[in-house]
Amino acid sequence: MNSKIIIASGPVIVENNQVLLNQHGDTDFWKFCGGQVKEEEKLLDTAKRRSKEEMGIEIEILDENPFITYTTKETPEGKLDVILVHFLAKRIGEIKPGEDIREWKWFELNNLPPDLGPNILPALKHFRFLK
Template sequence: MNFIIASGSVIIENNKVLLNKHGKDNFWKFVGGRVEDSDFEDEIMSLENTCRRRVKEEMGFDVEIIRTLKPMMVKHQTKENTQVILIHFLSKRLGEINPGADIREWNWFDINNLPDDCAPNIGPVVEDYLRTKVLNDKQ
């Protein structure tokens, strides 16, 4: 079994989540991607570094990481015998959207009405956000 570790930013504003399609993928994803060697310059913060780097590369702005959301493991879409470990960070957008060259589409989607062609982690992570938001609002 092979593993890929990926880190993604979950950016929600006004009950809408920012998703994009990039590269060869034909499904909506959170902004983010795999951990690369350069992310280990500060080993303690490498997943956060990956998240920040990928947001800057893909969407052209910085983020403030607020907290971790649901971690997941899913089968890789094209590589057999490979699992992708996904670490999600609820993040605040700092700046204007200026998508990178490999971003084919991006859009804000209502968190209660996500498109059908989302990556398998989108629904469960948004549900986790909504559940924990309700719990936090009650406190």
């Protein structure tokens, strides 16, 4: 039986008042890099692994105290609980998106798109990039 709870981890990367977001997976909204924590994997390691897989970059964690939020996801098997864990991070290297990334972009913090994941604004507020 599959777990009805997903724990995902990823970085929040902001440079020059722009946030790095991408579109991947089975949703159409803009989101941070990140993905499901593998069994026995640490949250920080997941954030680093997914940054490399999705955007081809290394990251430096700037704050090991994460922002944690909860949402749900509808699947053919039913509703899943999703716990999202985000660490403030700095990008190291040039972006080379992975093949599962449909689109990526640096968005001005004062001009974010309307189709954001439910965790984007709360995370940006938590790390004091937005009021």
